[in-house]
Amino acid sequence: MGEAVAGQPGVGRVLVVIPTYNEADNVADVVARVRRAAPAVDVLVADDNSPDGTGALAEAMAGTDAQVHVLHRPGKEGLGAAYLAGFGWARQRGYDAVVEMDADGSHAPEDLPALLAAARDADVVIGSRWVGGARVVNWPWRRLVLSRCGNLYARMALGMPVSDATGGFRVYRLSALRAMRLESVCSQGYSFQVELSRLAHRAGVRIVEVPITFVERERGASKMSPLIVAEALWRITTWGLRDRRPGRLRRGHDRWP
Numbered sequence: 001m002g003e004a005v006a007g008q009p010g011v012g013r014v015l016v017v018i019p020t021y022n023e024a025d026n027v028a029d030v031v032a033r034v035r036r037a038a039p040a041v042d043v044l045v046a047d048d049n050s051p052d053g054t055g056a057l058a059e060a061m062a063g064t065d066a067q068v069h070v071l072h073r074p075g076k077e078g079l080g081a082a083y084l085a086g087f088g089w090a091r092q093r094g095y096d097a098v099v100e101m102d103a104d105g106s107h108a109p110e111d112l113p114a115l116l117a118a119a120r121d122a123d124v125v126i127g128s129r130w131v132g133g134a135r136v137v138n139w140p141w142r143r144l145v146l147s148r149c150g151n152l153y154a155r156m157a158l159g160m161p162v163s164d165a166t167g168g169f170r171v172y173r174l175s176a177l178r179a180m181r182l183e184s185v186c187s188q189g190y191s192f193q194v195e196l197s198r199l200a201h202r203a204g205v206r207i208v209e210v211p212i213t214f215v216e217r218e219r220g221a222s223k224m225s226p227l228i229v230a231e232a233l234w235r236i237t238t239w240g241l242r243d244r245r246p247g248r249l250r251r252g253h254d255r256w257p
């Protein structure tokens with residue numbers, strides 16, 4: 001397709017980072033939908049060496065579209081590590097903002113223009129399932145309860161005015177990521193989203209929530225596991241206790257180069 005373009009009005013050069021693990025049935029569709037919905041943005045598929053060949057499929061798309069890129073990672077290291085690598089990739093190449101988006105179609109690429117429009121007046125935009133105007137379609141009740149309770153707990157423990165701290169459809173300005181001091185990040189799994197919400201809140205950057213329509217995946221399997229839930233519960237609890245004490249954020253794994 002065409003040349004790299006000047007960028008998104010009021011935001012600048014935007015990179016949509018899509019982490020993938022075994023998303024062969026979804027990756028081509030989601031990338032094509034992103035390119036149609038927001039032609040000015042670039043796409044980076046961050047694949048953890050998926051055994052089902054997702055990385056090769058993404059590579060084939062990158063071969064025919066200069067705005068699609070692939071970051072091949074050696075193995076499954078969790079969502080947080082994939083995103084940090086993607087954010088670092090964006091920073092090294094001078095992007096002004098990154099978008100987080102799942103590969104499985106749960107985050108509708110067609111909602112992207114609304115998120116990017118909100119980013120004109122914000123540092124962080126959270127596509128939220130739990131604000132007025134949002135919809136959640138076909139999610140099993142167990143996931144609904146987990147998300148509602150998890151968000152309630154996160155909000156209470158961390159004192160954040162964020163309705164969907166666990167959601168993964170977001171825009172971050174690179175300036176905000178710098179202010180958030182990502183070198184302290186320690187999450188492996190989905191608690192990464194809560195951790196970044198907390199860091200954004202603590203950094204005092206402008207956070208805006210925009211309603212989205214979240215649709216349960218139709219193809220492929222969820223990577224959610226009891227271990228991921230346990231990590232989130234454990235981390236939210238320790239952050240909550242730590243935030244009540246004065247002092248500095250502890251350092252994490254140094255994965256933000």
Ligand SMILES: Nc1nc2c(ncn2[C@@H]2O[C@H](COP(=O)(O)OP(=O)(O)O)[C@@H](O)[C@H]2O)c(=O)[nH]1
Pocket residue numbers: 018019020021022023046047048076077078079082101102103104106217221222223224
């Ligand atoms: N690169 C990478 N992507 C992952 C990993 N775990 C999950 N993902 C991706 O993260 C997104 C959300 O995962 P999903 O299984 O749909 O979680 P759910 O929506 O909470 O059930 C999808 O695009 C997954 O392919 C991982 O360890 N590495």
Ligand SMILES: [Mg+2]
Pocket residue numbers: 102104106217222
């Ligand atoms: Mg999903």
